[in-house]
Every structure is written in structure tokens, then in C-alpha cells.
Amino acid sequence: MEKIVLAAESRTETGKKNRQLRAKGLVPAVMYGRAQDASSLRLIAKELEKVYAQAGGNKIIGLKVDGGRSTNVLFHDVQHDSRTGAIIHADLYAVKMDEKIKTEVPIHFVGESTAVYQQEGTLLKNLEAVEVEALPGDLPESFEVDIAVLDDFEKTVHVSDLVVPENVTLLSDPEELIAKVEAPRSAEELAELEEAPTEDLPAGVAEDQTAVTEENEGDADRQGKEAS
Secondary structure (H helix, E strand, C coil): CCCEEEEEEECCCCCCHHHHHHHCCEEEEEEEECCEEEEEEEEEHHHHHHHHHHHCCCCCEEEEECCCCEEEEEEEEEEECCCCCCEEEEEEEECCCCCCEEEEEEEEEECCCHHHHCCCCEEEECCCEEEEEECHHHCCCCEEEEHHHCCCCCCEEEHHHCCCCCCCEECCCCCCEEEEEECCCCHHHHHHHHCCCCCCCCCCCCHHHHHHHHHHHHHHHHHHHHHC
16 A cells, blocks of 8 residues: 655744644644654645544654655644644654554444344443554554444453454553443333432431531531630
């Protein structure tokens, strides 16, 4: 598969001036790595959104700065606008193809669970990604989980059930739950949830007596402060 290439320009704007960049359809970014100094960059917002949608955080892309040679990078951290969801800043990590890196690989759910569409259960996804260590060129794009195996409420999928290539080391806890199907609540359980919670009072004490006691205690406190 042909490598995705993203063009970038060197950036001198910092701080509040980054708002002006975004207003022009540009996004501030930083590229760094183990063997190089950090570089301030600016990216075309539309191109960045398109490339990030394709590459995510675990697919190598080629970054060309000021029309120079392509550098192999991974998206390390991407910040989104809380209101619009648009990317407002990106950290790009320059990788060496012969050095292993640690990163997260997304989990891709496929198939259908009979416990969901026949027994009206609820699919619970506990994890969306797992951490791995591998050479940049060996990173899988995703791990596929077929939820068809969840055909009853006792079945579960854990990290240890993932099919991991030999050249990839799984760092997440093997016992961690990925997904399961929760049984629908019974009529009795739903009725209990609808009941308003009540606070238990000591035996023989009425609610109005408690209120009077609290009021008397408050008066005693005020009187003590005035006396002091």
C-alpha cells in the first residue's frame, strides 16, 4: 500500500497568533523524535483531517516539511475542538524504522451477537484500543474482534483472545475485558430502580423529631459562639 503523504510548512506563529492560523484554515503542529529537535509546523486543516481519518494513531505517514524529504511520522497526540470536533493541534512523532515503539492499536468490532438481537442483551465494549510494542513497519492497523462469539450472557472476550502477530508484543493486561453482553433487566429490577431512595431513621425516631433535634443543636451552637 502506498504511503500517505502530508505536506507541512515551518511555523513561527505561537500563542494567541495560532488563532489567526486556524481562522485561515491552518492547524498548528509540532514534530519531534528521539534524535531530533522539536519543529513547529502548520498544516492545512482539510488535508490534516483527511490524513488523520485514514492513518489514525498507528499508521506511518510521510511528512514533507517545506517541500523537503519525507520523514516517517506517527500521530502521537491530536487535540480536538470540544464544540465542533475539528482538529486544533497535532503532535507528530518522527520514528526510526529499526527502533521499536509503543503505541495503541484500535479494536475493530465485527459480526453480530445473537445474545443482543435475539435475547435483547446489551453489548458492553470495555476497550476501544490496546497498547503494543513493535517496529513501526510491523504495527497492525487494528485488531479484529468478532462479537458473534458472544452468543450468551456468560461469554466474554478478553485481551488474551486477540490474535497478535509474532513480531508484535502486547503490553495491555491479558486478563482485561474487551467486551461482553449484559442480560436485560427483569421487571423486578426495573421496578426497584424506579423506587425513590429513602434514608433510614433510627428505630422509634420520627422524621419531624430529627428536624427538631437538628434545629436545637444549631441554636445551642449559636448561643455558645455569642457567649465566647
